[in-house]
Amino acid sequence: MAADRATGDERNALFLGIDTGGTYTDAVLWSQARGVVAKAKALTTRHDLAEGIANAADRVIATAEINPGIIRLVSMSTTLATNALVEGQGGRIGLVMIGFTEADLDKSGLRQALGSDPVVFIAGGHDVHGQAKALDMEALEKALPNLARTVSGFAVCAYFAVRNPSHELAMRDRIRKKTGLPVTCSHELSAKLNGPRRALTTVLNARLIAMIDRLITATEGFLDRRGIHAPLMVVRGDGALVSAAFARTRPIETILSGPAASLVGARHLTGLDNALVSDIGGTTTDVAVLDRGRPRLDPEGATVGGFRTMVEAVAMRTFGLGGDSEITLDDQALTPKLKLGPRRLVPLSLLAKNHGSDVIAHLERQLKAPQPGRLDGRFALRTGVPAALAAGLSASEAELHDRITVEPQPLDKLLSSTSQTATLNRLVSRGLVHISGFTPSDACHVLGLQHNWDADAARLGAALFIRRKDSIGRPLAETPEALAQQVHAALIRRSCEVILETAFAEDGLDGPQTVKSPLIERALSGKSGIAGVRIAIDRPIIGLGASAPIYYPAVGEMLGVEARVPRDSDVANAIGAVVGQVRVSLTAEISQPVEGRFRVSAGETIRDFGEEAAALAFAESTLREQVSARAMQAGTDGAEIIVSHDIRAATIEDKRTFVEAILTATASGRPRIAR
Structure with missing residues (x-):
């Protein structure tokens, strides 16, 4: 049913859209007739995404003051599949290769993706015209009893299965009958040739099935408890919607779900068919191209976690740049330079809002010290993931982890030696610990551009940061406001660079190297000599994200192009989840x-x-x-x-x-x- 043929009842039907981002989970209530009825945010709970989804959904329902039972459709975009592949997570699976040899594992990164998971080679497969070779299931029959006890699912890939899938189907039926476990066949996911890459895609899909099933089951349970009896949809990596049941068996297709939803939302909010879409969050900035009303897809298949899959997904470039990016000082140059990201910190202003006056007291204590300390303005606290995920820590890691609590502790009191900094960083990389420090979000609170958290903590963090000196003893800035202006300008400049990097790469150039050229540097700085340099982009920029209004007007001005920040840009992904x-x-x-x-x-x-x-x-x-x-x-x-x-x-x-x-x-x- 196309939107323009919807009946009056359907136009007024209320839909719930949900997006799980790296920092926040967003929720919107939307109808064709009224647009965004209400919106809300909740912190993403990485150890259990369903918890953050429930929090955001409850808030938006409360904001709208509605009976949740009137919601007629629920749709979500999720980071689960993308994050799992990036972090190497997923269930142990058995790979059945029909008509292939051991040497094929060395193609397309298949052996690396498989890791220590078992593989069984079976004689069989087909030729390019679909003519069958003899199928010998003896090796499978011998392996199944042990595999049934040691894996969570199976991936089956046969030679030229896209021309004749009969051998994959025979294997699927046999495995299901003998084990009762889920089986993914390669011909179900792609009609393209290149068997090893098809096998890789199938392996990754089989690994994700149990994870996406848990998320969908938990979400359905939450909806049922709230009396929401509506279809549940999931955004695919190309921006299309599919039913939850469909996504359960093909979770690999949900990689890059969130970025795809943002593009769909951007087009809906602006009506633009051609644009560069830049979505800035707390952790990352995602940049992609909108062409003739559709997201531009990666022709080679989505690459996630270093693996090139056969999944059609938006051609998105992701940069470690956001409102919560870590700010460090490159003081090796003659003029000290601020560096942003790629690591995310908990902003001091958010930390103080959530944990009260103790944060302020420690910042004031550090500021009164006669000499600045290298750990000033930094705190550590646990992320809240289940204790079971802390298994396998070394003795030094376990000792430090035990001393860190859910309440923030200043690093100058927590760490007693320089070597413990490396130990702390390992706990952060494991997802067990958060670090808090001064970020661009704090700078915006100092400048009065943001007001949602604790501005006093932000100002104290800036005051501590400017106590640092460059290599010849000069202060980085005279006042907290001056530092905040520098941080704000640095994020605008870096945002311009990532947009240009994407545009150059889409034009077939080396994006990172081209952006570093002296000519681009001159164009962005506005400096000119005898020769002046200007940059032209053939389409407007759409800025998305909660902080987009703070940065993107200036980004457009620096690039000499229209920059649109539509109303409700802070929940564009959640909108994209329901309008697709x-x-x-x-x-x-x-x-x-x-x-x-x-x-x-x-x-x-x-x-x-x-x-x-x-x-x-x-x-x-x-x-x-x-x-x-x-x-x-x-x-x-x-x-x-x-x-x-x-x-x-x-x-x-x-x-x-x-x-x-x-x-x-x-x-x-x-x-x-x-x-």
Whole structure:
């Protein structure tokens, strides 16, 4: 059901959108008729995302003062899959390779991704035309009893399964019958060739199934307890929506879910079809291109955690730059320079808001000391993850971890030696401990640009920071306000650089190196000699994120381009989660194994024809049926289907010779809602 054909009742239906970001979980209540009805934020609970989701949803429902039972659709974008792959998390799985050899594990990073997880090689598979080789299941039968006890799921990949998946299906059925465990087949995730990369994608998907299942189950449980009996949708990495049941079996497709939702939200909020979208959060800035109303996708497949997958996802570049970025001083240069990120700190202003006067008291104590200390203005506290996740710590790590509590402790009292700083950093990298210090968010509180946390703590943090001197004894700034202005300007400048880096990379240049060139430096600084340099971008910038209004007008001015910061830009991702469409695609291939025989391979359907036209007609009708059924599984009842044909033929001595044809069917529509 397209939005413009919605009935009056459907236009007024209330939808709940949720986005789990690195720092905050956002929630919005939205309807087609009224737009954003209410919005709310809660801190993301990384050890249990469902907790943060429940907190944000409860707040937005309370803000709107509604009966939650009237909500007709819930949709969320989640960082779970992306974070899990980046951090190397996931269940232990068994990989079954049909028709491949040990050498294939060394391609596409498959061996590295597999790690110590078991793999079983099986004789079989198909050729490029889908002709079967002999399938020998003996090795699998021998391995299954032990695997059933030691893995949480299976990944199955067969040679040329995209042309004939019968061997994968046989393996899937056998494994499920013998073990009862979830099985992912490679042909279900991609229709592209390159078996090792397809196997890699399948391995990662199988690892994520249990994790995404827990998140969805917990979210469904929360919704049920609140009396919300509405379909639950999840944003895919290309910005499309799919049902929770669909996402459960294909969690790999939710990587880069949050960035994709931000692009959908950006277009909805601005109406712009072409733009550079820059989403600044507490931890990162995500930059991507909006082209003709759709997110530009990575043609090679999404890369997450160092692995190039076959998942279609937004071509997003992520930088460690945000409102909570760590500020350090590069004092090796003649003029000391501020560096931002990539590590995130808890802002002092937020720490004081959450933990009270003790934070202020320690900052004042440090400021009264006759000499500045290297640990001034820094605190440590536990993140709140379950104690079980602290397993495997070294003796020194465990000793320090035991002394850190959920209440912040100043580092000058906590650490007794320089070596303990490295130990503390290891605890931070494990996700067990947070560090707090002066950040750009604190600078904005000093300047009066933000007012949501404790400005006194921010000012004290700035006062401690400027006690530091450069290599020849000069102070970094004369006043806390002067330092805050420098930090604010540094973040604006760095934001310009990451936008340009993305634009240059999309144009096929080396983005990082190009941005470092003296000409770009001159253009951004506004300095000119005999020759002046200007930069032109062919589309406006859309600034998203809670702090976007503070920075992006100046970013646009520095780049000489319009910068739009739409209303509700602080919850654009959550808006993108509910305004998107369900969209699924399937492909069919027609090959000619021998002259005069046209073989259609459409998913699990294989059929031969004597004429090209008959094969094309059958392929299209079959694809339409398959994609319609897939769209219903993904969560829409009224999908519009478009089929494209790519027919490849050669002309030899004035005679046309068929080579192959690829048909792609795309079904799209609005998600079904509760009646």
